[in-house]
Amino acid sequence: MQLGQRTKDGATAESRIQELAALVKLLRRCLNQLMARTRTFIDNGIKFEKEAGQQVESVQLASESATKALEAELANAKRETAQAAAAHKSAAASWQGELDYHKGEASRIRRELERIESERDRAREEARRAEQARQELEGNVKGLKKETGQQLRELQMNRGEAMRALQDAREAAERREQLLQEDLQKMQVRAEYAESRIVVADSELSSLRKALQEQEGKLRETEAKLTTLRDEHNQLKLDFKAQLGVHAEVVAESSRILSDYEDLQERCSQMVTDLEDRQTQLAGTAQQLQAAQQGQQADHARWEGRYNSLQADRNLLAEREAGLQEEKAQLKAALGNALEQKAEVEEALHRALHEQHHLQHESVMRRLGCACLAPWRTEERLQCCSCKKLVKAAVVVGATTMMDVLKGTEARLISEAERLTSSLEASQRSLAAEQESKAAICQEAAIKAARLAHLEGEMEALQGVMGVGDQSEMVSQLVTRVAKLETAVAEAELTRRQLHNQLVEIRGNIRVFCRIRPAASSVVSCLPDGVSVRLEAEGVKDSSFTFDHVFDQQSSQADVFQQVSELVQSALDGYKVCLFSYGQTGAGKTHTMQGTRAAAGQGIIPRAVGKILECVAKLQEQGWQYELQASFIEVYNETLRDLLADTKGRDAGRITDQNAIKHGAAGGHTIVVGAVREPVESAEGAAGLVKRAAAARAVEATAMNAVSSRSHSVFMLYITGKHEATGACVHGALNLVDLAGSERLNRSEASGQRQKEACSINKSLSSLGDVFQALSAKTPHVPYRNSKLTHLLQPCLGGDGKTLMFVNINPEAASANETLCSLRFAAKVNACETGARGGAKRHTSQAAELPSSSSAGASAGSTAQANRRQSLSGAPLGPGIKRKAPLPPAPMPQRSLKPRIG
Numbered sequence: 030m031q032l033g034q035r036t037k038d039g040a041t042a043e044s045r046i047q048e049l050a051a052l053v054k055l056l057r058r059c060l061n062q063l064m065a066r067t068r069t070f071i072d073n074g075i076k077f078e079k080e081a082g083q084q085v086e087s088v089q090l091a092s093e094s095a096t097k098a099l100e101a102e103l104a105n106a107k108r109e110t111a112q113a114a115a116a117h118k119s120a121a122a123s124w125q126g127e128l129d130y131h132k133g134e135a136s137r138i139r140r141e142l143e144r145i146e147s148e149r150d151r152a153r154e155e156a157r158r159a160e161q162a163r164q165e166l167e168g169n170v171k172g173l174k175k176e177t178g179q180q181l182r183e184l185q186m187n188r189g190e191a192m193r194a195l196q197d198a199r200e201a202a203e204r205r206e207q208l209l210q211e212d213l214q215k216m217q218v219r220a221e222y223a224e225s226r227i228v229v230a231d232s233e234l235s236s237l238r239k240a241l242q243e244q245e246g247k248l249r250e251t252e253a254k255l256t257t258l259r260d261e262h263n264q265l266k267l268d269f270k271a272q273l274g275v276h277a278e279v280v281a282e283s284s285r286i287l288s289d290y291e292d293l294q295e296r297c298s299q300m301v302t303d304l305e306d307r308q309t310q311l312a313g314t315a316q317q318l319q320a321a322q323q324g325q326q327a328d329h330a331r332w333e334g335r336y337n338s339l340q341a342d343r344n345l346l347a348e349r350e351a352g353l354q355e356e357k358a359q360l361k362a363a364l365g366n367a368l369e370q371k372a373e374v375e376e377a378l379h380r381a382l383h384e385q386h387h388l389q390h391e392s393v394m395r396r397l398g399c400a401c402l403a404p405w406r407t408e409e410r411l412q413c414c415s416c417k418k419l420v421k422a423a424v425v426v427g428a429t430t431m432m433d434v435l436k437g438t439e440a441r442l443i444s445e446a447e448r449l450t451s452s453l454e455a456s457q458r459s460l461a462a463e464q465e466s467k468a469a470i471c472q473e474a475a476i477k478a479a480r481l482a483h484l485e486g487e488m489e490a491l492q493g494v495m496g497v498g499d500q501s502e503m504v505s506q507l508v509t510r511v512a513k514l515e516t517a518v519a520e521a522e523l524t525r526r527q528l529h530n531q532l533v534e535i536r537g538n539i540r541v542f543c544r545i546r547p548a549a550s551s552v553v554s555c556l557p558d559g560v561s562v563r564l565e566a567e568g569v570k571d572s573s574f575t576f577d578h579v580f581d582q583q584s585s586q587a588d589v590f591q592q593v594s595e596l597v598q599s600a601l602d603g604y605k606v607c608l609f610s611y612g613q614t615g616a617g618k619t620h621t622m623q624g625t626r627a628a629a630g631q632g633i634i635p636r637a638v639g640k641i642l643e644c645v646a647k648l649q650e651q652g653w654q655y656e657l658q659a660s661f662i663e664v665y666n667e668t669l670r671d672l673l674a675d676t677k678g679r680d681a682g683r684i685t686d687q688n689a690i691k692h693g694a695a696g697g698h699t700i701v702v703g704a705v706r707e708p709v710e711s712a713e714g715a716a717g718l719v720k721r722a723a724a725a726r727a728v729e730a731t732a733m734n735a736v737s738s739r740s741h742s743v744f745m746l747y748i749t750g751k752h753e754a755t756g757a758c759v760h761g762a763l764n765l766v767d768l769a770g771s772e773r774l775n776r777s778e779a780s781g782q783r784q785k786e787a788c789s790i791n792k793s794l795s796s797l798g799d800v801f802q803a804l805s806a807k808t809p810h811v812p813y814r815n816s817k818l819t820h821l822l823q824p825c826l827g828g829d830g831k832t833l834m835f836v837n838i839n840p841e842a843a844s845a846n847e848t849l850c851s852l853r854f855a856a857k858v859n860a861c862e863t864g865a866r867g868g869a870k871r872h873t874s875q876a877a878e879l880p881s882s883s884s885a886g887a888s889a890g891s892t893a894q895a896n897r898r899q900s901l902s903g904a905p906l907g908p909g910i911k912r913k914a915p916l917p918p919a920p921m922p923q924r925s926l927k928p929r930i931g
């Protein structure tokens with residue numbers, strides 16, 4: 030655009046410039062204002078920032094204090110949560126109680142409903158009968174009216190004659206009619222009463238239905254709670270499993286410790302044996318040495334005595350010799366004298382002889398020359414000479430005699446001297462020999478002393494090696510360790526038992542298992558939950574039942590035993606356990622209990638005994654000593670029979686004593702007086718007992734089963750265990766019962782004796798049902814004594830023990846009615862809670878109170894058979910032996926819960 034040129038709106042460039050300059054001015058003003066505002070804003074922002082900082086700080090402080098408060102609150106909340114959890118737990122327990130109560134109530138109401146329904150049906154039936162009677166009466170009245178009319182007509186025909194009779198008949202008929210009318214009215218009143226009762230029953234029914242609905246509502250609520258509880262229960266189960274794991278670890282640890290302990294024990298015993306050997310050697314040597322020293326001393330004393338006596342002998346001999354020498358010298362002197370005398374005598378003799386010669390010569394000379402010279406002198410001389418001669422001769426004789434005596438004495442003395450000399454020489458020789466032997470003994474003693482010194486040195490060295498200075502300390506340490514280990518093992522075993530018992534408790538004290546025998550066709554099916562069965566058959570209302578476990582047709586004997594083995598274990602732990610099989614004849618009761626001879630087909634009895642023996646062997650390693658004894662009793666026609674009795678014949682084993690069943694005091698064993706109790710030491714022995722009992726059992730053919738058992742058989746295993754170290758004792762019992770078939774008389778075609786048997790069987794089975802009914806209803810009186818069977822099983826059924834029932838069923842269509850009856854019975858048992866406070870009880874006692882096993886069953890009788898029988902005092906004790914007093918039971922859960930399944 031050029032200057033002066035105008036735009037369409039009439040503006041020129043100058044005006045545009047002016048406008049623009051005004052605009053610029055305006056903009057500048059605005060900018061200045063904006064700047065001023067911005068500054069204000071910035072200042073304000075800074076101020077705000079400061080304020081905000083202050084506020085943030087204050088907020089931070091506040092939040093910190095709030096956090097602290099919150100933390101405190103959180104802690105409180107946690108505490109409260111814990112309290113709430115505890116409260117929840119207790120509430121759960123009380124809910125469980127309530128649930129149980131409601132369940133009980135519900136079942137009671139159901140029963141009541143059933144009762145009222147049955148009463149209503151009865152009342153209806155009565156009303157129907159009353160109506161029938163009324164109709165009959167009306168008919169009668171009509172008939173009578175007709176009759177009366179007929180008679181009236183007839184009487185009208187003969188009116189004149191029969192007016193009076195007619196009048197009478199009429200009156201009688203009227204009276205009869207009146208009576209009938211009265212009857213009719215009564216009947217109507219009864220019918221009305223029945224109707225009113227029906228109305229009342231209906232109203233009661235409706236109120237009960239309402240109550241039932243309420244209860245069902247509550248039940249639903251409680252079931253919802255139960256679901257929560259189940260979750261908790263599952264959690265508990267998991268915990269329990271974890272505990273089991275811990276238990277397994279403890280067991281593993283304890284077994285490891287045990288093996289360590291055994292190693293240590295072995296080493297210790299090895300060392301102790303070595304030491305003992307050495308000590309024995311040393312003691313032997315010391316004894317030998319001592320004996321040798323004693324012998325030596327004795328020898329020494331003996332030899333000294335001998336030496337002394339020899340010395341005394343020697344002295345004596347010397348004295349004697351001296352005496353003899355003296356005597357000899359005296360004798361020699363006497364001999365010299367005697368010789369001198371002899372010489373003198375000889376000289377005198379010689380002189381006398383010479384003189385004699387001289388005189389003889391002189392005489393001869395005188396005779397020759399002087400024959401006559403003084404003969405008398407010669408004669409005198411001669412006489413004198415002969416006198417002298419005689420004297421001399423006497424002297425000679427005396428001297429000779431003396432000489433002889435002297436010679437004899439000399440010879441005697443010489444021989445005695447010789448003897449004494451030889452004896453002295455012998456004594457000297459023996460003394461020398463003794464001295465030699467003494468020297469030898471001394472030498473031997475010196476050798477032995479050296480050996481002893483050597484052995485002592487060796488022992489010292491050994492003691493040094495072993496550190497035997499601390500031997501007693503080491504032994505005491507080992508003993509302490511052993512005691513600790515034993516306590517740990519015992520504790521582990523106790524824990525195991527408690528856990529096991531809790532597990533069994535959780536599953537219920539009375540349990541019911543259903544077993545379906547194999548069959549070609551079946552109207553019974555197992556539901557997929559594994560605990561329910563359904564019966565679908567023609568003429569039978571389609572119904573299903575739930576139990577603790579269901580074994581289908583394919584289940585093996587091993588499968589069945591696996592499920593019951595924990596109960597068997599309980600018997601070993603000191604509980605009274607009862608397993609029985611119930612069902613119609615031929616449903617497999619005996620098969621379940623006894624089974625076949627083949628290993629795979631063995632039933633519960635042989636398997637249970639085998640397991641118990643196995644466990645006993647294991648427990649022996651932990652210091653437990655068990656004693657097992659078995660009885661086998663049959664209940665036949667309400668009479669007891671001992672199936673193990675040695676006797677034969679029709680009445681073999683029959684127990685006639687009506688009070689033969691005894692229950693030990695304070696939950697002791699049940700025994701049958703007079704029944705044999707055989708020791709059980711091996712599985713083979715037990716199998717032998719079962720075989721013996723099976724042979725004795727009354728087996729008769731019926732139309733339904735070729736080998737139908739006509740009696741109940743009860744295998745009773747008495748278990749007594751004792752722990753050496755702790756002195757604890759357990760007294761358990763296992764009763765395995767094979768019931769007789771629950772048959773219907775018309776189906777089994779029984780008659781005569783068979784009919785009597787069937788009646789007896791049915792009676793005892795219904796007594797069993799009554800007992801369960803009474804237990805379920807918690808009535809103060811339970812009719813145990815109504816049958817021998819229930820009386821025998823009383824301690825197990827009454828809640829003190831643990832009971833398991835097998836309901837055996839035959840799934841064929843032909844047996845559908847019996848199957849339904851069996852299942853109904855079993856369902857009733859399954860609904861039963863024994864109600865024993867504290868659940869089943871263990872039976873334990875102190876060692877001192879344990880009945881001596883050797884005397885168990887040894888009653889007054891002296892024979893072996895009598896000793897095997899149970900005592901009449903009611904317990905398997907010998908006279909003078911105290912009955913056991915049970916210890917307080919092991920800790921148990923306060924309430925025995927029976928879970929509802931399905």
Ligand SMILES: Nc1ncnc2c1ncn2[C@@H]1O[C@H](COP(=O)(O)OP(=O)(O)OP(=O)(O)O)[C@@H](O)[C@H]1O
Nearest residue numbers: 546547614615616617618619620734737738769770
């Ligand atoms: N689970 C099973 N498996 C194989 N065979 C079976 C089974 N149950 C029962 N049996 C067979 O059925 C037959 C009858 O069984 P069993 O004798 O055990 O019946 P029961 O109930 O004891 O009869 P009863 O009351 O008359 O004595 C037997 O031959 C047995 O071997």
